[in-house]
Amino acid sequence: MTIDFGGTTARRAGPDDAEELVRLRIVMLAAMDGAPVEPGAWSERAIESLRRRLTGPDAAIAAFVVDRPGGAGLAACATGVVEERLGSPGNPGGLFGYVFNVATDPDCRRRGYSRACLTALLGWFGEQGVPRVTLRASSDGLPLYERLGFTLHAGPVMDLAVPAAAEQGRGV
Numbered sequence: 001m002t003i004d005f006g007g008t009t010a011r012r013a014g015p016d017d018a019e020e021l022v023r024l025r026i027v028m029l030a031a032m033d034g035a036p037v038e039p040g041a042w043s044e045r046a047i048e049s050l051r052r053r054l055t056g057p058d059a060a061i062a063a064f065v066v067d068r069p070g071g072a073g074l075a076a077c078a079t080g081v082v083e084e085r086l087g088s089p090g091n092p093g094g095l096f097g098y099v100f101n102v103a104t105d106p107d108c109r110r111r112g113y114s115r116a117c118l119t120a121l122l123g124w125f126g127e128q129g130v131p132r133v134t135l136r137a138s139s140d141g142l143p144l145y146e147r148l149g150f151t152l153h154a155g156p157v158m159d160l161a162v163p164a165a166a167e168q169g170r171g172v
Contacts, residue, residue: 003064003120008112010120013063013077018050020074021063021101028103032138063101064120066113076104076113078121082128097125097133102141115144122148 003010013021022043029037053061063079079101087094099121104114125133137145142152 003116003123006112008066008116010064010066010113010116012120012124013054013065013079015051015054017063017065017074018047018054021050021065021077021079022046024074024077024103024105025101027105028101028138031103031140062121062124064117064124066108066116068105068108074105075108075111076117078102078114078117080121080125080133082125082130091131093129093131095128095130097128097130099133099135102135114141115148118144118148 022039025046026037026039026043050061050063053059054063061079061081063077065074066076067073068075078099080097080099083096083098085094085096099118102114102118122133133150135145135150137150137152146152
């Protein structure tokens, strides 16, 4: 599946894009942390997870990418997953979308690539019947997300590093 956004083509990523998706994740994490992020066992595990999970049209995870103009690799990506929770009056089917791993190589920014990827991803969520999508925004990404209609919520968001999972390398 490819979608054209004003001259920028976003396509659905496949298992062969896993290494580049993780490379862009490293770019994103380094920008968010303000420090270099080293690949390692975590990145190898992420590549294998993507190779497995991006297979097939019915996959509950999708990534949309823009290929690097005139070169090998990817310039930008946006990844999302469909979660099935219990239904509620406002969402009887219980489907929710979560966006993560929105990244653009520094030398490819300000060209609309992330917008194209994210717009394609939001279309995919719509095709899946997902009525609500959430994400965690960086300060750099906030203006894009607001232009696409996301709203900022203040609230008691909390998290916990589960000790047993962290000890097994599954945690934060």
